[in-house]
Amino acid sequence: MPLVNIIIDGVKTQVSSDSTILDAARKVNINIPTLCHLELHNKETVNRVASCRICVVEVEGRRNLAPACSTKVQNGMVIRTHSPRVIKSRRVLMQLLLSNHPKDCLNCYASGNCDLQTLSNDMHTDSNRFEGAHSDFMVETSSESIVRDLNKCIRCRRCETACNDMQTVGVLSGVGRGFDMVVGPAFHAPLEKTQCVFCGQCVKVCPTGALMGKSHVEEVWNAINDPEKVVVVQTAPAVRAALGEEFGMEPGKCVTGRMVTGLRRLGFNHVFDTNFAADLTIVEEATEFIHRLKHGGRLPMLTSCCPAWVKFFEHQFQDLLDVPSTCKSPHEMFGAITKTYWAEKMKIDPAKIVVVSIMPCLSKKYEASRKELSSSGHQDVDYVLSTRELGRMLREAGVDFQSLPDGEFDNPLGFSSGGADIFAVSGGVCEAALRMAAEVISGKELDSVDFEEVRGTKGLRHAHVEIAGMEVNVAIACGLGHARRLLEEVRAGKSHYHLIEIMACPGGCICGGGQPFVDSREEIEVMKKRAQAIYAEDAGKEIRSSHKNPYIQELYKEFLGEAYGEKAHKLLHTGYTSREKL
Amino acid sequence: MGGAGGAIETMELTRMQTEETSDQAKIRELDAFIQSLGLDGRDAAGRRAVLIQILHRAQGLFGWLPEEVQKHISAKLDLHVSEVYGVVSFYHFFKTKPSGRHVIDFCTGTACFVRGIGKVIEQVEAQTGTKLGETSGDGRFTLGSLRCVGACSLAPVLQVDGKTYGRVTPEQVEAILAEYK
Ligand code: SF4
Ligand code: SF4
Numbered sequence: 162m163p164l165v166n167i168i169i170d171g172v173k174t175q176v177s178s179d180s181t182i183l184d185a186a187r188k189v190n191i192n193i194p195t196l197c198h199l200e201l202h203n204k205e206t207v208n209r210v211a212s213c214r215i216c217v218v219e220v221e222g223r224r225n226l227a228p229a230c231s232t233k234v235q236n237g238m239v240i241r242t243h244s245p246r247v248i249k250s251r252r253v254l255m256q257l258l259l260s261n262h263p264k265d266c267l268n269c270y271a272s273g274n275c276d277l278q279t280l281s282n283d284m285h286t287d288s289n290r291f292e293g294a295h296s297d298f299m300v301e302t303s304s305e306s307i308v309r310d311l312n313k314c315i316r317c318r319r320c321e322t323a324c325n326d327m328q329t330v331g332v333l334s335g336v337g338r339g340f341d342m343v344v345g346p347a348f349h350a351p352l353e354k355t356q357c358v359f360c361g362q363c364v365k366v367c368p369t370g371a372l373m374g375k376s377h378v379e380e381v382w383n384a385i386n387d388p389e390k391v392v393v394v395q396t397a398p399a400v401r402a403a404l405g406e407e408f409g410m411e412p413g414k415c416v417t418g419r420m421v422t423g424l425r426r427l428g429f430n431h432v433f434d435t436n437f438a439a440d441l442t443i444v445e446e447a448t449e450f451i452h453r454l455k456h457g458g459r460l461p462m463l464t465s466c467c468p469a470w471v472k473f474f475e476h477q478f479q480d481l482l483d484v485p486s487t488c489k490s491p492h493e494m495f496g497a498i499t500k501t502y503w504a505e506k507m508k509i510d511p512a513k514i515v516v517v518s519i520m521p522c523l524s525k526k527y528e529a530s531r532k533e534l535s536s537s538g539h540q541d542v543d544y545v546l547s548t549r550e551l552g553r554m555l556r557e558a559g560v561d562f563q564s565l566p567d568g569e570f571d572n573p574l575g576f577s578s579g580g581a582d583i584f585a586v587s588g589g590v591c592e593a594a595l596r597m598a599a600e601v602i603s604g605k606e607l608d609s610v611d612f613e614e615v616r617g618t619k620g621l622r623h624a625h626v627e628i629a630g631m632e633v634n635v636a637i638a639c640g641l642g643h644a645r646r647l648l649e650e651v652r653a654g655k656s657h658y659h660l661i662e663i664m665a666c667p668g669g670c671i672c673g674g675g676q677p678f679v680d681s682r683e684e685i686e687v688m689k690k691r692a693q694a695i696y697a698e699d700a701g702k703e704i705r706s707s708h709k710n711p712y713i714q715e716l717y718k719e720f721l722g723e724a725y726g727e728k729a730h731k732l733l734h735t736g737y738t739s740r741e742k743l
Numbered sequence: 744m745g746g747a748g749g750a751i752e753t754m755e756l757t758r759m760q761t762e763e764t765s766d767q768a769k770i771r772e773l774d775a776f777i778q779s780l781g782l783d784g785r786d787a788a789g790r791r792a793v794l795i796q797i798l799h800r801a802q803g804l805f806g807w808l809p810e811e812v813q814k815h816i817s818a819k820l821d822l823h824v825s826e827v828y829g830v831v832s833f834y835h836f837f838k839t840k841p842s843g844r845h846v847i848d849f850c851t852g853t854a855c856f857v858r859g860i861g862k863v864i865e866q867v868e869a870q871t872g873t874k875l876g877e878t879s880g881d882g883r884f885t886l887g888s889l890r891c892v893g894a895c896s897l898a899p900v901l902q903v904d905g906k907t908y909g910r911v912t913p914e915q916v917e918a919i920l921a922e923y924k
């Protein structure tokens with residue numbers, strides 16, 4: 162692309178001619194406010210509806226103000242981003258937006274993370290200037306994962322772009338017209354009735370509190386304060402790599418020890434680790450994989466620990482229900498083991514045990530409510546809290562997180578290998594499975610357990626791995642749009658892979674829908690930092706492979722019997738249901 | 744099961760079957776229409792471009808756009824149902840509820856408004872037991888509105904199944920409705 166010369170607020174600069182004014186301004190660190198505009202993952206996904214007009218700027222020689230997000234630069238352009246005319250226009254736009262906004266910030270969970278609020282503060286907007294008609298929508302709470310309060314919606318359609326373009330789920334669309342237009346599902350159906358997979362990527366990009374994770378904090382406090390209950394908490398691998406951000410810490414620092422202490426301070430009776438169950442998942446999944454390889458079973462095998470991904474193929478690829486592994490996700494396995502093995506060991510009535518999962522994820526909330534995930538006779542998992550909700554509980558309790566001393570998980574369900582840590586990142590489940598499969602198939606110890614070739618942040622990756630002279634082809638997708646491409650190959654009978662790992666969220670669970678919010682433009686950077694923290698955690702472990710976890714070995718010896726055997730099947734595996742496309 | 748109950752059930756069944764077959768025939772006709780557009784190999788934008796045309800055709804066949812038909816079209820075009828519904832709900836022209844056997848449209852232009860169409864609407868609503876924009880429970884009438892029909896000298900004006908009635912008073916409503924069973 163040829164370069165052009167422009168001047169923004171007196172700053173001369175050269176940019177490529179396909180840049181927008183917004184791109185150019187960002188390059189010279191001039192901040193133009195935006196609301197509807199959204200760029201994700203180096204512009205792989207862009208919402209370019211140019212409807213809010215907050216980003217208008219003055220271009221010399223043009224009569225009308227120009228939206229910076231959608232206006233291309235031209236050679237010689239002279240741009241002013243905060244002239245009196247620009248500021249006045251932005252202010253009026255804000256006032257109009259706010260005239261139909263509940264302005265109930267003190268009661269809104271998005272407060273502090275709301276672009277509308279920030280902008281309103283920055284601009285000193287008189288939010289009551291216009292008295293207009295107010296939307297009066299019901300707050301939609303049909304699902305376990307997401308709450309939609311369309312009264313707070315500014316119709317920027319960022320959610321629609323995340324859902325349709327990035328995830329290709331396609332639940333959200335502009336429906337209705339005029340004042341009653343909303344962004345929502347077909348036939349105004351509640352989310353619960355749709356093919357929404359509850360990945361929460363729409364929640365992450367919503368600039369207001371119109372889309373939020375459903376809170377289960379109250380229920381968990383009640384359980385903790387109920388003397389009859391034994392409240393067991395487990396933490397997903399990805400939570401430790403991001404929880405610190407809730408307390409103003411830099412991304413890329415694992416806060417495992419502090420998290421454990423914090424959970425004890427909140428009053429949880431036993432602080433365990435989903436990582437333990439991640440090791441268990443690998444033993445089951447790698448054994449299933451080896452079984453399929455050896456006995457001519459269905460290949461490729463797809464991983465199944467992401468509930469959003471599971472729901473995606475149940476709706477969209479009903480003809481492929483036999484391809485994914487039948488393994489439950491780790492936190493569900495954890496629940497099943499806690500309410501059987503551990504309950505027996507501790508002589509606790511499983512009916513009194515409340516299992517709480519702290520997850521980077523909103524989909525796990527929905528997953529926990531799936532009726533079939535109750536093979537112990539009790540629902541495997543009782544409540545799921547997101548990383549953000551844990552942050553809230555800690556703040557509510559006045560815990561000074563930064564100064565907490567490090568604590569250790571309780572045993573036996575708190576010990577884990579490095580293979581479990583990397584479940585948090587895209588490629589990690591695949592790598593952990595390879596660590597075990599390679600040693601079991603070859604009967605030899607690996608010299609190095611690092612499978613660098615499956616790591617990375619790109620949405621779609623492939624690798625060849627040699628195991629005992631056998632070529633194993635693996636593919637990894639994060640983001641459901643990428644997953645769809647792999648699935649279409651499988652459907653067409655053109656897939657040459659043996660193992661496919663899929664995570665619904667870009668980068669894997671470290672950027673899940675329940676993680677601390679980050680500016681979408683910085684997500685790639687934060688993703689890399691969180692991933693580094695996870696790989697460091699893995700590298701620091703004495704035991705790096707799941708099947709070498711001594712507590713897992715003990716669990717099989719004392720209780721489960723054979724891996725992928727009868728008891729394991731009953732407690733740790735599940736089946737899939739074909740669901741409607743809507 | 745025997746006796747009268749059985750006979751009624753059989754009748755009910757035949758009715759359902761004929762309805763089903765007539766719906767199937769309409770779907771087949773719609774599919775043939777879609778086929779004739781030659782969409783094979785077109786990308787999403789290309790398929791999107793014919794969506795409105797197909798919806799028009801479907802409404803022509805069914806009289807309205809039932810959810811099942813919208814889902815069928817979305818599957819045929821490989822577009823998300825939400826997108827199809829987005830278009831359907833955007834245009835006034837598309838109906839997402841079935842119409843009654845007779846459609847009563849009131850002119851809501853200025854002249855009719857000034858000359859008392861409001862009172863006429865109230866009377867029709869009361870007698871049919873339904874509201875503007877909706878269909879009566881017995882499926883007999885759907886009440887809708889029109890912009891000025893250009894018959895201002897006759898205001899207030901209403902149309903039933905396209906037939907125009909002028910200078911309508913609330914007292915005449917009963918007689919007009921009686922013409923339509
Ligand atoms: S949670 Fe995911 S699937 Fe559901 S509406 Fe949001 S982006 Fe779409
Ligand atoms: S729900 Fe949020 S992201 Fe979606 S259109 Fe409304 S304000 Fe924008």
Ligand code: SF4
Binds near residue numbers: 359467664671673674
């Ligand atoms: S990738 Fe992880 S965080 Fe995202 S939906 Fe799947 S399990 Fe949840």
Ligand code: FES
Binds near residue numbers: 230
């Ligand atoms: S951010 Fe540019 S028009 Fe909304």
